[in-house]
Amino acid sequence: MSPTVKMPILCSNCVDKRAVLKRPKTGHSLCKECFFWAFEEEVHQTIVAAKLFKHGEKVGIAASGGKDSTVLAHLMKLLNERYNYGLELMLLSVDEGISGYRDDSLETVKRNQQQYELPLKIVSYKELYGWTMDAIVKQVGLKNNCTFCGVFRRQALDRGAIMLKVDKICTGHNADDVAETVLMNVLRGDIARLRRCTAISTVSEGEGVVPRCKPLKYAYEKEIVLYAYFKKLDYFSTECIYSPNAYRGHARTFLKDLESIRPSSIMDIVHSGENLSVREGVKMPVQGTCNQCGYIASQALCKSCVLLEGLNRGLPKLGIGKHHRLHDKILSKQPLTEKEERKLKSVNF
Numbered sequence: 001m002s003p004t005v006k007m008p009i010l011c012s013n014c015v016d017k018r019a020v021l022k023r024p025k026t027g028h029s030l031c032k033e034c035f036f037w038a039f040e041e042e043v044h045q046t047i048v049a050a051k052l053f054k055h056g057e058k059v060g061i062a063a064s065g066g067k068d069s070t071v072l073a074h075l076m077k078l079l080n081e082r083y084n085y086g087l088e089l090m091l092l093s094v095d096e097g098i099s100g101y102r103d104d105s106l107e108t109v110k111r112n113q114q115q116y117e118l119p120l121k122i123v124s125y126k127e128l129y130g131w132t133m134d135a136i137v138k139q140v141g142l143k144n145n146c147t148f149c150g151v152f153r154r155q156a157l158d159r160g161a162i163m164l165k166v167d168k169i170c171t172g173h174n175a176d177d178v179a180e181t182v183l184m185n186v187l188r189g190d191i192a193r194l195r196r197c198t199a200i201s202t203v204s205e206g207e208g209v210v211p212r213c214k215p216l217k218y219a220y221e222k223e224i225v226l227y228a229y230f231k232k233l234d235y236f237s238t239e240c241i242y243s244p245n246a247y248r249g250h251a252r253t254f255l256k257d258l259e260s261i262r263p264s265s266i267m268d269i270v271h272s273g274e275n276l277s278v279r280e281g282v283k284m285p286v287q288g289t290c291n292q293c294g295y296i297a298s299q300a301l302c303k304s305c306v307l308l309e310g311l312n313r314g315l316p317k318l319g320i321g322k323h324h325r326l327h328d329k330i331l332s333k334q335p336l337t338e339k340e341e342r343k344l345k346s347v348n349f
C-alpha cells in the first residue's frame with residue numbers, strides 16, 4: 001500500500017499560494033498575503049464606515065507596547081499612507097510606574113517610535129498624581145489596584161492628548177475587549193456603561209475630555225495576534241505583575257470558552273450590546289464637572305480626585321464604594337470623624 005501524500009491546502013482567496021492559517025473570524029484558509037490584505041481592508045472599512053477621522057486631523061495613538069496597540073500603530077500608519085487619510089499621527093503612552101512591567105513595555109514603545117517614525121509623548125502617574133502604581137499597591141493591596149489604575153489612566157490619556165494638542169485618541173480595543181465589557185456590564189447591571197461601551201467613537205463629554213475611537217473594534221484578538229506574528233511586529237507580551245482585574249478575568253475566561261464552541265460568539269455579543277436599547281425612564285447619571293479639577297464627573301468630585309484624596313489621607317477605601325456624602329468635607333478640607341476614618345482605613349475591602 002502506498003503511503004498517503006498530504007496535499008498542501010491552497011489559499012481559498014488566490015487559489016495560488018499555500019494557505020498558512022485558518023482565519024478565526026471566518027474559517028477561511030488563507031495565505032499570508034491574502035490574510036494581511038483581508039485584515040487591513042476590514043479595519044479600513046471600519047474606519048470609513050464609521051467616519052472615524054477627518055482629513056487633516058491630529059490623532060494620538062494610545063500605545064502600551066502590547067500587541068493591540070502595536071498592530072494599531074502599524075495599521076494607522078499603513079492605511080494613512082495607502083488611502084491618504086491625511087492624518088498627523090503620534091504615539092501617546094502612559095507610564096503607570098509598575099517596575100518590571102511598564103518600564104519594559106515602554107522600551108518597546110520607544111522602539112516602535114523609531115520603526116514607525118512617529119513622535120511619542122509619555123505621561124506618568126508619578127508626574128500627574130504624585131503616585132506610582134507600585135506605591136499605590138503598597139497602600140491598597142492587590143484587590144482594588146486596577147480600579148485606581150483604570151481611573152487614573154483614563155484621565156492621564158486625556159491630559160497627554162491635551163499636551164500634544166491632538167483632536168482625537170485612538171485605542172487598541174478589539175472585538176474581544178468590547179464583548180468582555182458588554183458581559184461585565186450585563187453581569188453588574190451597569191446600564192450607563194452598557195449603553196456606552198459598544199460605541200466605536202465618543203464625542204468630547206466636556207472640558208478636558210478628548211474624543212476617542214476604536215478602529216480595531218471588529219478585529220478578533222486571535223487575528224491581531226496572527227497579524228502581529230506573521231508581520232513580525234515588535235511587541236511586548238508579558239502580563240501586568242499586579243494581575244488583571246479578577247472580575248474581568250472571569251468574564252474573559254467565559255468568553256474564551258464560548259468562542260471555542262462557537263467562534264462567532266464574540267461578534268454576536270458585540271452586536272447584542274450595540275442593539276440593546278434602554279427603556280425610557282431609566283435613571284442615568286448626569287455628567288457635570290469636578291469641583292476640584294474640572295474633569296467630567298457625575299458627583300461633586302471626579303473619581304480620580306476622590307481616589308487621590310483617599311491615597312493622600314491614607315484612607316484608600318474613600319474612592320471604593322459610595323461615599324458621596326463625604327465629598328463636601330473633602331472639598332472644604334475638613335477633618336473626618338474618627339468613625340469615618342476607621343471605616344475608610346482598612347484595606348481588606
Ligand code: SF4
Pocket residue numbers: 096133145146147149150240241242243244245
Ligand atoms: Fe493597571 Fe491593573 Fe492593568 Fe496592571 S492589570 S496595568 S494594575 S489596570
Ligand code: ZN
Pocket residue numbers: 290291292293294295301302303304305306
Ligand atoms: Zn477631579
